[in-house]
């Protein structure tokens with residue numbers, strides 16, 4: 391079981407809720423993913439006006455936990471204000487903290503991220519920081535009070551999959567007891583399985599499901615991939631080797647009568 395800020399969660403797949411063709415498709419994708427946590431952007435959803443209330447009701451009816459996010463925020467003050475509004479709207483101290491620093495890559499501004507994380511944890515928030523795969527930044531976020539880290543594996547929406555397995559492995563190695571969730575850039579179930587095979591605790595994804603031809607079916611595929619990667623990690627995988635090793639041991643010589 392996954393434990394996040396003292397809460398036990400039965401699924402290791404977290405799902406974004408943006409860019410689905412319709413609310414009905416989103417609802418079916420959530421069901422098929424078996425996720426227990428969806429992330430919701432307060433700014434984007436309420437910006438759509440009339441549909442905001444209906445959208446939030448639907449999420450509530452599905453019985454999943456909401457992890458509000460600060461998507462679209464570009465400064466510490468914007469992110470902190472958005473987090474406080476989200477706490478009011480969703481009645482949760484959980485916040486997925488995003489402070490975007492770069493227009494083209496949507497790369498987090500890690501300096502502002504650490505500052506915002508420090509402010510929010512001091513105010514009682516339980517912060518899930520969307521960060522890069524940088525080890526030193528990860529250390530600063532932990533010092534700031536974060537108890538979960540969410541490194542990207544590639545830019546948001548790129549579907550590029552894990553671009554730097556070494557960096558992800560390094561984070562896992564340095565923080566064996568911190569829940570690590572890969573957030574952003576996953577494009578295929580095999581990408582999700584790959585990061586889970588590194589020992590990651592969970593993945594959060596949006597575009598790969600929302601943008602699929604059949605989002606609900608893709609959500610189901612991701613659910614199985616995440617579980618497969620997790621089980622494989624704990625089952626003890628073989629290290630690749632250069633030389634062949636016969637898979638069928640041969641004893642003596644065959645005797646032909």
Ligand SMILES: CC(=O)[C@@H](O)[C@H](O)COP(=O)(O)O
Nearest residue numbers: 406546547574575595596597
């Ligand atoms: C939905 C969310 O909160 C993001 O962090 C992000 O959009 C996820 O990235 P992908 O869309 O690349 O999966």
